[in-house]
Amino acid sequence: MSFLVGAALAVALLVVLPLVAHFLRRGRAAELPFPPAALVKATQTSARRERKLEDRALFSLRALAVATLAVLGATPLVRCSRLSLARGAGGSLAVALVFDDSLSMRATPHGKSSRFERARDAALHLLDSTRAGDSISIVLAGTPARVALAATTDLSLARRTLKALTPSDRATDLSSALALARSSFASGAERQRRLVVLSDYAAAAPPPGDPPPWLPLPDLAEKLPDCGIAAADRRGTRVSATLACTGADAARGRTLALVSGKKPLAKLALEPRAGVQSVTLPATGAPPPPAPLELRLDGEDAIEEDDSAAVAPDTRGMRVSVLADETESGAATGGAPLVEQVISALERDVTLRPLTVVPDQASDLAADALVVLDDPAGLGPEARGALTTFVEHGGMTAALLGPRAQARRIGATLEPFAFGAVRWEQPSKARGADVASLGWLGAEAKSLADVRPSGRALLDVGHTTGARVTATWTDGAPLLVERELGRGLVTTVTLPSSVSVSDFALRPAFVALLDHWLDAARRRRGLTTSVAGTSWSFGADRPVVTGPEGPLRLVETPDRGRIATPVVRGSYRLTSERGEEIRTVGIEPEEITLEPTPPPPGATVAASAPSGQLLDASAEVAYALLALLGLEVLLRFRRVGTHRRAR
Amino acid sequence: MNNRFDSALDWGALAPLRLRARGAAEGLWAGPHRSLRRGAGVEFAGYREYSPGDDLRFLDRHALMRHGVRVVREFETDTDRSVRLVFDASASMGFSGTRAPGAKLAFAAVVGAALGWVALRGGDRVSLDWLGEGGGAALPWGSGMPAFERLVHVLETAEARGSVAPERLKSLVTRLGRSSPAGSITVFFSDFLDLPPGALDEIAALAAYRRSVVAVQVLAPDELDLPFSGPVRLRALESDLVVDTDAPRSRADYQAALARLSATWRDGLVARGARFLRSSTLEEPGAVVRRVLESLAGAGA
Numbered sequence: 001m002s003f004l005v006g007a008a009l010a011v012a013l014l015v016v017l018p019l020v021a022h023f024l025r026r027g028r029a030a031e032l033p034f035p036p037a038a039l040v041k042a043t044q045t046s047a048r049r050e051r052k053l054e055d056r057a058l059f060s061l062r063a064l065a066v067a068t069l070a071v072l073g074a075t076p077l078v079r080c081s082r083l084s085l086a087r088g089a090g091g092s093l094a095v096a097l098v099f100d101d102s103l104s105m106r107a108t109p110h111g112k113s114s115r116f117e118r119a120r121d122a123a124l125h126l127l128d129s130t131r132a133g134d135s136i137s138i139v140l141a142g143t144p145a146r147v148a149l150a151a152t153t154d155l156s157l158a159r160r161t162l163k164a165l166t167p168s169d170r171a172t173d174l175s176s177a178l179a180l181a182r183s184s185f186a187s188g189a190e191r192q193r194r195l196v197v198l199s200d201y202a203a204a205a206p207p208p209g210d211p212p213p214w215l216p217l218p219d220l221a222e223k224l225p226d227c228g229i230a231a232a233d234r235r236g237t238r239v240s241a242t243l244a245c246t247g248a249d250a251a252r253g254r255t256l257a258l259v260s261g262k263k264p265l266a267k268l269a270l271e272p273r274a275g276v277q278s279v280t281l282p283a284t285g286a287p288p289p290p291a292p293l294e295l296r297l298d299g300e301d302a303i304e305e306d307d308s309a310a311v312a313p314d315t316r317g318m319r320v321s322v323l324a325d326e327t328e329s330g331a332a333t334g335g336a337p338l339v340e341q342v343i344s345a346l347e348r349d350v351t352l353r354p355l356t357v358v359p360d361q362a363s364d365l366a367a368d369a370l371v372v373l374d375d376p377a378g379l380g381p382e383a384r385g386a387l388t389t390f391v392e393h394g395g396m397t398a399a400l401l402g403p404r405a406q407a408r409r410i411g412a413t414l415e416p417f418a419f420g421a422v423r424w425e426q427p428s429k430a431r432g433a434d435v436a437s438l439g440w441l442g443a444e445a446k447s448l449a450d451v452r453p454s455g456r457a458l459l460d461v462g463h464t465t466g467a468r469v470t471a472t473w474t475d476g477a478p479l480l481v482e483r484e485l486g487r488g489l490v491t492t493v494t495l496p497s498s499v500s501v502s503d504f505a506l507r508p509a510f511v512a513l514l515d516h517w518l519d520a521a522r523r524r525r526g527l528t529t530s531v532a533g534t535s536w537s538f539g540a541d542r543p544v545v546t547g548p549e550g551p552l553r554l555v556e557t558p559d560r561g562r563i564a565t566p567v568v569r570g571s572y573r574l575t576s577e578r579g580e581e582i583r584t585v586g587i588e589p590e591e592i593t594l595e596p597t598p599p600p601p602g603a604t605v606a607a608s609a610p611s612g613q614l615l616d617a618s619a620e621v622a623y624a625l626l627a628l629l630g631l632e633v634l635l636r637f638r639r640v641g642t643h644r645r646a647r
Numbered sequence: 648m649n650n651r652f653d654s655a656l657d658w659g660a661l662a663p664l665r666l667r668a669r670g671a672a673e674g675l676w677a678g679p680h681r682s683l684r685r686g687a688g689v690e691f692a693g694y695r696e697y698s699p700g701d702d703l704r705f706l707d708r709h710a711l712m713r714h715g716v717r718v719v720r721e722f723e724t725d726t727d728r729s730v731r732l733v734f735d736a737s738a739s740m741g742f743s744g745t746r747a748p749g750a751k752l753a754f755a756a757v758v759g760a761a762l763g764w765v766a767l768r769g770g771d772r773v774s775l776d777w778l779g780e781g782g783g784a785a786l787p788w789g790s791g792m793p794a795f796e797r798l799v800h801v802l803e804t805a806e807a808r809g810s811v812a813p814e815r816l817k818s819l820v821t822r823l824g825r826s827s828p829a830g831s832i833t834v835f836f837s838d839f840l841d842l843p844p845g846a847l848d849e850i851a852a853l854a855a856y857r858r859s860v861v862a863v864q865v866l867a868p869d870e871l872d873l874p875f876s877g878p879v880r881l882r883a884l885e886s887d888l889v890v891d892t893d894a895p896r897s898r899a900d901y902q903a904a905l906a907r908l909s910a911t912w913r914d915g916l917v918a919r920g921a922r923f924l925r926s927s928t929l930e931e932p933g934a935v936v937r938r939v940l941e942s943l944a945g946a947g948a
Contacts, residue, residue, distance in 0.1 A: 042891055042897075
């Protein structure tokens, strides 16, 4: 207790003043002139007794008022189990509040409120213990970690921000959140820094840093059983699902059911084991897409929200357009061009559309996910515009450059695949591809180690902004070049599929390359599933996104155009000029399987911020004092009225 | 309630005195008695200092020319019914209480002035004297309307303060005894609460020599019934006495003590041939005047 607090409390000694006044007043009533007073018999005992009863209430009130005044002078004084910030030697604080709004914070222990609600209540209590001049910043630890409130001294704004927080199905990114919170201290002029973490620590262990975190609610890390459906998608006549469980007990005796509306279609018992499970259920009898299907998990656990999930519609049904000359790009055995044959072999559900020319209208490519041009002879302005628009809106295009690249017609260029001069080298000096540069392609890349084409295209990559060489020949010439364009991707290969040039198209690496393109195209163009917290970029588009909790707000960003970030799992309907699209948002399995692992006591500052802090109750005490004074005034009025009636 | 301890008199509803006094005396007569006679057969009673308003026929011009002193000659007859009004102007007479129309002295002044009006209208003389430190100038015997005007004027400027000193009472009674002719009427207005010891004997002595003495005890209604409730602190006006009491509990004892005090005065005065009346300031002044006149008539005046 400081000297000032002690001195303020010493004011309480003045409580004897009303007592002294009470004793001085005791036995004395109002004095009245009365000439025959000598004839009146003194009856002092009775008079004192009645006054004593009346004055006792007044005395109690005044003594209480003095004591309250002393407490008011000494606040913050009250020790309370409510959370509050340690203030040390006084002065203002810089508080960074890391608030976990991930899925695991939805966990609700039996008979208690959820982790999220407890954390928010604690944050509000902590905010109550701040004073004018303290700065506070709020960082949210749900993936991606983000700043909800930059450091500010507007405590009411911080309170509103906290109250507006809602739980989400995001994963946890505690490390980034702590880094963001620590960075918020850099601009603060305050001496005392408090890094408060309100999280269950169900995430990868964050690296240590300064200042160390304070975990005011260690019981948030209590381990709770949970099984959840991370993702589910429809694949033809089957539905595959990814489930995650914290432990065998959480999964034991539980059943996964596929339902359409209220009609059950299939059931499957879960294996009683911890971790991620991939299961497949028959969707026999299910209505054809786009009718919604849902997976439900029976039983109870800590997080009810992840016990059901919408089944994503079939994502394999995408269209690929191929421009190839059958005479040059075909196999000796006949049939479709090699590119088409390989794609058909890789994906049964891909719709192939052979092109004779590149369309002049972007709308003609709107339904495509991938456009492959095999040995194109240049593109006219309209075709270039249509293809560029297609790519910028999330499409992917690949060009296999061949001999025609050099013999372009007037006005035609190879943009957006190549800028500047493209030279066809024949005979080629290529002596195989650099396998090391093709490591990303997998084991099949080795098959290109000894490819010796009769010719190859030579690109001047330096003229192409943003171009990235992803594979080279052994002499360093580019073999594969990629370039991001808008939301899409442009890939250029310096070899055609024609067997007259090389056996490139007959090697496993070619199949792997096309498989890679299909995957990339599905992700970019046909990405209908994602996890909560992943933003969708729409560039200049302005689709209406409607999710389980209503319309999503589109946010303008300087680098990615308009984006929307779904934070709750479920189906989202995107409606734009190009039509309607269904996207499904799931959850990160690790968000369920990772057990809470709070940092060891040595890595926190629990000692400097103990519970039961001094609580500033000035406002409450002041109100109590005001009430006491009002009560005394009322009592005195009542007393005066009584005396007047008596006389 | 008159809570003031100063000497200003609370006239209240008893003002203006002149009209209230005449109203109180309305229809009242002094009764069948011989009025003051002057001339043959009239016995010279002595000289006294001239007062403005005296009948100039009785101014002794010889004394004026010889000594430069203005004195008037006084006469008396057996049938003289001169009325001497004596008012207690001590502090206790300034008390009015919660229900009275005015102070006790104001009430007494109305009653006294009404008596003076009745007497003067019947041709009798009236004089005025004071007990206590308050009051105003003493008025010598006078008659006619000018005497009434002087009486009213002095009463209106009266104050109630201090107490009645024993010496002052003794000297006053001595003077009254010497200057009151046989057959005269002396009316005392007082509350008889704080008079010094021996006052009863002094006043009763005036009733000798065929002189009539009427003591009118004027009390405020609060003094009659002690109406307070709860604990009160009562302070006497002519002493430092302070009494803490529970009014409801001490009321009966107080009223008994007051009755004993009044009885003492009544018995003491009646035994000497005087009369004692107790009045409340709540009464109509005219009723009190009537009671005074009735008591005088009952005595065979």
